[in-house]
Amino acid sequence: MQQILLIGAGKSTAVLIKYLSEKSSEENFQIIVADKDLSLAKKVVKNHQNCQAVSFDIFDAESCETHITPAAIVISMLPARLHIEIAKSCLKLKKNLVTASYISNEMKALDAEVKKAGLVFMNEIGVDPGIDHMSAMQVIDRIRDEGGKILMFESFCGGLLSPESDNNLWNYKFTWNPRNVVVAGQGGVAKFIQEGNYKYIPYHRLFRRTEFLDIEGYGRFEAYANRNSLDYREAYGLQDILTLYRGTMRRVGYNRAWNMFVQLGMTDDSFTMEDSENMTYREFVNSFLPYSPTDSVELKLRHNLRIDQDDIMWEKLLELDLFNNIKKIGIKKATPAQALQKILEEKWSLSSEDKDMIVMYHKFGYELNGEKKQIDATMVCLGKNQTETAMAKTVGLPVGIATLKILKNKINTPGVHLPISREVYQPILQELQENGIIFKEKQTIYLGYNAIGGVSN
Numbered sequence: 001m002q003q004i005l006l007i008g009a010g011k012s013t014a015v016l017i018k019y020l021s022e023k024s025s026e027e028n029f030q031i032i033v034a035d036k037d038l039s040l041a042k043k044v045v046k047n048h049q050n051c052q053a054v055s056f057d058i059f060d061a062e063s064c065e066t067h068i069t070p071a072a073i074v075i076s077m078l079p080a081r082l083h084i085e086i087a088k089s090c091l092k093l094k095k096n097l098v099t100a101s102y103i104s105n106e107m108k109a110l111d112a113e114v115k116k117a118g119l120v121f122m123n124e125i126g127v128d129p130g131i132d133h134m135s136a137m138q139v140i141d142r143i144r145d146e147g148g149k150i151l152m153f154e155s156f157c158g159g160l161l162s163p164e165s166d167n168n169l170w171n172y173k174f175t176w177n178p179r180n181v182v183v184a185g186q187g188g189v190a191k192f193i194q195e196g197n198y199k200y201i202p203y204h205r206l207f208r209r210t211e212f213l214d215i216e217g218y219g220r221f222e223a224y225a226n227r228n229s230l231d232y233r234e235a236y237g238l239q240d241i242l243t244l245y246r247g248t249m250r251r252v253g254y255n256r257a258w259n260m261f262v263q264l265g266m267t268d269d270s271f272t273m274e275d276s277e278n279m280t281y282r283e284f285v286n287s288f289l290p291y292s293p294t295d296s297v298e299l300k301l302r303h304n305l306r307i308d309q310d311d312i313m314w315e316k317l318l319e320l321d322l323f324n325n326i327k328k329i330g331i332k333k334a335t336p337a338q339a340l341q342k343i344l345e346e347k348w349s350l351s352s353e354d355k356d357m358i359v360m361y362h363k364f365g366y367e368l369n370g371e372k373k374q375i376d377a378t379m380v381c382l383g384k385n386q387t388e389t390a391m392a393k394t395v396g397l398p399v400g401i402a403t404l405k406i407l408k409n410k411i412n413t414p415g416v417h418l419p420i421s422r423e424v425y426q427p428i429l430q431e432l433q434e435n436g437i438i439f440k441e442k443q444t445i446y447l448g449y450n451a452i453g454g455v456s457n
Helices: 011-027 038-045 061-068 080-093 111-116 131-145 178-182 203-208 229-235 254-264 281-286 297-305 312-319 336-348 390-407 422-434
Strands: 002-007 029-035 051-055 073-076 096-099 120-122 149-161 190-194 197-201 210-215 219-225 243-251 356-368 371-382 415-417 440-444
Touching: 002 011, 002 061, 002 390, 011 029, 011 038, 011 051, 011 390, 029 038, 038 051, 061 080, 073 080, 073 390, 080 096, 096 390, 111 415, 120 390, 131 149, 131 356, 131 371, 131 390, 131 422, 149 210, 149 219, 178 336, 190 219, 190 229, 203 219, 203 254, 210 243, 210 356, 219 254, 219 356, 229 243, 243 254, 243 356, 254 297, 254 312, 281 297, 281 336, 297 312, 356 390, 371 390, 390 422
Parallel strands: 002 029, 002 073, 029 051, 073 096, 096 120, 120 415, 149 243
Antiparallel strands: 149 356, 190 197, 190 243, 210 219, 219 243, 356 371, 371 440
């Protein structure tokens, strides 16, 4: 019986383990779930067939070698920064590897050695990145096969609340890593191209330059730009494309409200605050406002952000209990971003009844036989419960399907890959569709513009 070694037993593994377990007897393999926290590994293994939990320390070379050596293939669901350590061990021990994370420069540097060893290191095979790559390339390749030229590609994704759980003024709760939400957009300007013109959005403007999107049956959404959309020109073979833009989806109104935190400086992660462990929520807010011997914290904030007291933005701030003078941050040497995260987690953590939702939206503009056309493709996945979440499903299923395809030698081109080849995306998208992850396409009017007659875009 072959072994699949799954390293990391976090939230995103529940559907993955269930999928592999259901396939294990038929395909004759065993799943070893390895984590530094053995109790966590045992918890996710539950009573799944052909599953075993083991203790695993990535920084213990002997432990790594002991567990990787008997494996036919390794799945790393560890934090992205740790994949490289697993990759080096897999290369040394001649094992294929699957991860859901972006390909780092260190991982990319292993490509020649991985090819020489005849191994497959499949990365970016979750939801975003992952399903976004595969669903995009399927349509792009189809248009090219028909003789069309791609003029525009826009892609958006968001982890949100299922409609029945959307019950706060922000229309948002943390369905994934809270820190990534709080510091989103920092570390560089957002770069993209629209109708041949390079565009840039600095962080302080990011949440006020947004795009509206409508998904039938689910209403209106709003998207802000991701950091660098231009990287996808080379990956997708779109070097001559006129418009290339990627963004993150939220419900309408979220971005305007989040921008209040950005303007105040509460999302800053570059410095620590004095005596933050004893700082109340109210003191945290006040630390970003000018001194006044007479005005309250509430009045100063409304004046500073120009918020009327009957503005919904004010109601959103009150809902977070920001002005509480008893609750404390309780974190030593906290950055503003860490302090804000602590406050938000109190209000935005999912309850046991809450369900999440993944939404994805692609726009393809193209020219075929002298005529400009557009395809819009949308996907909505709803979570089942707090274990089988939409996030766990859309991350876990692509990882599991890819793992079995590699194990059975149906995906076998060696190298460090992302899932953009037909060999990879065709069978995986087909099986995802069988599991309810389906893109709905519709033809629409091409929404691009032509820069003629001195008109600038």
